Amino acid sequence: MLLGRVAGTLVATDKEPTMEGLKFLVIKQIDVDESETGGYVVAADAVGAGVGEVVLFATGSSARQTAMTRDRPCDAVVMAIVDTWEVGGDVKYTK
Numbered sequence: 095m096l097l098g099r100v101a102g103t104l105v106a107t108d109k110e111p112t113m114e115g116l117k118f119l120v121i122k123q124i125d126v127d128e129s130e131t132g133g134y135v136v137a138a139d140a141v142g143a144g145v146g147e148v149v150l151f152a153t154g155s156s157a158r159q160t161a162m163t164r165d166r167p168c169d170a171v172v173m174a175i176v177d178t179w180e181v182g183g184d185v186k187y188t189k
Contacts, residue, residue, distance in 0.1 A: 095150045097176070098123045100143050104136050112166045119143060119172055121151055126181050137170035138163050148187060150174040 098121035106118065117139040123131045135153065140162040143149050149172045157163055157171040158181075178188045 095173070096123055097125070097136070097150055097152050098137075098149055098172075098178075099128075099130075100145050100149060101134060102145060110167055113138075113168070116162070116166070116168075119149075121149065121170070121172065124148070126179065126186050128187060135170045138166070138168045139146050139172045139174045141172055141175055143172050143175050148176040148189070150176060164187075 100119050101122045102120040104118040119137050119139050121135050121137050123135070125131050134171055135151070137151050140160045149171045151170055153170045157168050158166065160171055160173055163171050176187065176189065179186050
């Protein structure tokens with residue numbers, strides 16, 4: 095699982111039929127200090143996340159393990175909206 099911030103949304107009118115009904119989000123990966131760490135990824139949204147929210151996302155074959163993405167040609171999925179996290183006893187983020 096990776097941490098990311100929802101940077102935007104993606105709309106694709108023409109797509110593989112098994113992808114119908116999925117909402118797509120543009121995610122920017124972050125580290126535990128909320129610093130951006132790399133490029134963007136497009137992920138299917140399994141939890142109703144919105145722009146600006148910090149989320150947990152998975153890539154690769156793990157992305158096809160949610161109820162919403164099972165048996166779909168999906169390489170990334172948002173599976174949780176982060177409320178808080180701490181590292182070494184220090185709270186690093188609170189929603």
